[in-house]
Amino acid sequence: MPNTLVVQAHQATRLITLHRPHALNALTTELLGELADELQRCADDPDVRAVVITGSRKAFAAGADLNEMAERDLVGMLDDPRQGYWQRITQFPKPLIAAVNGYALGGGCELAMHADILIAGEDAQFGQPEINLGIMPGAGGTQRLLRAVGKSLAMQMVLAGESISARRALDAGLVSEITQPELTVERALQIAQRIAAKAPLAVRLAKEALLKAQDLDLASGLRFERHAFTLLAGTADRDEGIRAFQEKRQADFKGC
Ligand code: DAK
Numbered sequence: 001m002p003n004t005l006v007v008q009a010h011q012a013t014r015l016i017t018l019h020r021p022h023a024l025n026a027l028t029t030e031l032l033g034e035l036a037d038e039l040q041r042c043a044d045d046p047d048v049r050a051v052v053i054t055g056s057r058k059a060f061a062a063g064a065d066l067n068e069m070a071e072r073d074l075v076g077m078l079d080d081p082r083q084g085y086w087q088r089i090t091q092f093p094k095p096l097i098a099a100v101n102g103y104a105l106g107g108g109c110e111l112a113m114h115a116d117i118l119i120a121g122e123d124a125q126f127g128q129p130e131i132n133l134g135i136m137p138g139a140g141g142t143q144r145l146l147r148a149v150g151k152s153l154a155m156q157m158v159l160a161g162e163s164i165s166a167r168r169a170l171d172a173g174l175v176s177e178i179t180q181p182e183l184t185v186e187r188a189l190q191i192a193q194r195i196a197a198k199a200p201l202a203v204r205l206a207k208e209a210l211l212k213a214q215d216l217d218l219a220s221g222l223r224f225e226r227h228a229f230t231l232l233a234g235t236a237d238r239d240e241g242i243r244a245f246q247e248k249r250q251a252d253f254k255g256c
Pocket of ligand 1: 086
């Protein structure tokens with residue numbers, strides 16, 4: 001049983017809630033390890049089709065745990081197990097939706113940005129305040145933030161340590177929707193369940209192809225897309241999807 005997470009099943013989706021309320025869900029090594037393990041379980045379980053990750057109303061996560069960080073020097077950082085945990089979290093192959101209320105700062109903002117879809121409560125605040133601590137983002141904050149919000153705003157957030165509101169995050173493209181805070185998780189679960197009803201192989205390959213758009217040049221990305229599209233042409237779910245359309249019924253996808 002994890003110590004720092006609460007995991008709930010909602011049909012073919014899982015809701016993972018970060019649970020260190022006394023420290024605004026600050027990310028300890030233990031929490032990151034438990035999250036990496038839980039996501040691994042979700043990845044291995046064919047009945048889990050999508051995952052929602054959330055925190056509390058006050059904080060999604062206020063960053064890396066600074067008390068733990070205070071104990072790490074350069075040597076400690078070099079073989080920091082968190083690096084491996086982040087790696088595993090970022091490689092989660094199924095759709096991951098972040099439902100963000102309150103503070104998403106530092107590693108908390110980086111964790112939210114690992115999600116494929118971000119839904120934010122009106123009171124959410126996104127920021128990379130590491131510069132105030134004499135450091136800089138170390139878990140993707142410079143790279144993913146710039147890709148998400150563009151150069152000028154990313155520079156302002158990282159160099160001046162300024163946070164942005166949910167509204168600004170929506171305008172900048174960091175999140176796709178904002179909701180009333182009490183509805184954020186419900187909305188994220190609704191999207192997860194909608195995804196969970198689609199053909200799993202198509203969802204997986206579509207996610208992979210979309211992520212390639214950030215890493216590859218256009219020609220390579222298009223090559224990957226064509227290859228993935230062709231692979232799906234050989235699946236039973238593709239036949240089922242088209243047959244269901246013709247027979248005017250709901251498709252029943254099996255994941256093969
Ligand atoms: N770590 C530990 N405890 C924290 C915390 C944190 N990041 N943030 C908040 N807390 C604790 C507070 O100490 C306080 O505990 P008590 O004093 O009650 O025991 C409790 O949570 C409530 O916080 P506040 O009293 O401060 O609440 P306020 O509403 O007044 O302020 C705040 C909320 C979020 C504005 C403030 O707590 C704050 O500024 N927190 C620190 C935010 C921050 O600087 N975050 C960035 C941390 S650096 C890497 C991976 C990740 C990272 C780096 C490398 N690798 C894999 C290489 C990430 C780095 C970071 O995130």
